[in-house]
Amino acid sequence: MISEPAKKLLIAQVANELSAHQTYMGISLYFTRESLNGWAKFFHEQAVEEAGHGSKIIAFLIDNGVEFGLPQVGAAPTTYKTAREAIEVAQASERRVTAQFEALANAAREAGDNRTFQFLGWFIEEQVEEERTMAALLDLVDSGMNLFQAEDHLERVAGE
Ligand SMILES: [Fe+2]
Ligand SMILES: [Fe+2]
Numbered sequence: 001m002i003s004e005p006a007k008k009l010l011i012a013q014v015a016n017e018l019s020a021h022q023t024y025m026g027i028s029l030y031f032t033r034e035s036l037n038g039w040a041k042f043f044h045e046q047a048v049e050e051a052g053h054g055s056k057i058i059a060f061l062i063d064n065g066v067e068f069g070l071p072q073v074g075a076a077p078t079t080y081k082t083a084r085e086a087i088e089v090a091q092a093s094e095r096r097v098t099a100q101f102e103a104l105a106n107a108a109r110e111a112g113d114n115r116t117f118q119f120l121g122w123f124i125e126e127q128v129e130e131e132r133t134m135a136a137l138l139d140l141v142d143s144g145m146n147l148f149q150a151e152d153h154l155e156r157v158a159g160e
Helices: 004-033 037-063 083-110 114-142 147-157
Strands: none
Touching (some): 004 037, 037 083, 083 114, 114 147
8 A cells, every 4th residue: 555645746746757758858849949959869868768757656556556647747848048058947857856756755754655665766766867967968068069069978978
């Protein structure tokens, strides 16, 4: 059995992950507009990962017999002033998600909900990488390298 507080937060987290998916789709489209196709591809892959996170939580809810509806997902822009601004939005989104998982883990622990607490471990580890990736992308942009040339360094700098 999943504890009631964790159940509520897990269902909310499906919406949060799908909103992150939408945010990254928007950032990918921004880079497409700029003809920065390598950056666009990178953020499209991030978007797919976020949808995967949503699916992972959905599978856990179903395995545990939880009833829920799929959430409404927030709107996301497809234009930004600069690449840096787009990446800052991604970084803020990752930091928010980290805080959401911390709150979830606290709720699960307080409820003695070990199965949820254990399940969350993967996400908490994943967030360390996600935050590191965004910090690395900001370093790449701040290096002053031309954004088209920077595409050749993206995967390595992001550690993927
Ligand atoms: Fe995620
Ligand atoms: Fe993420």
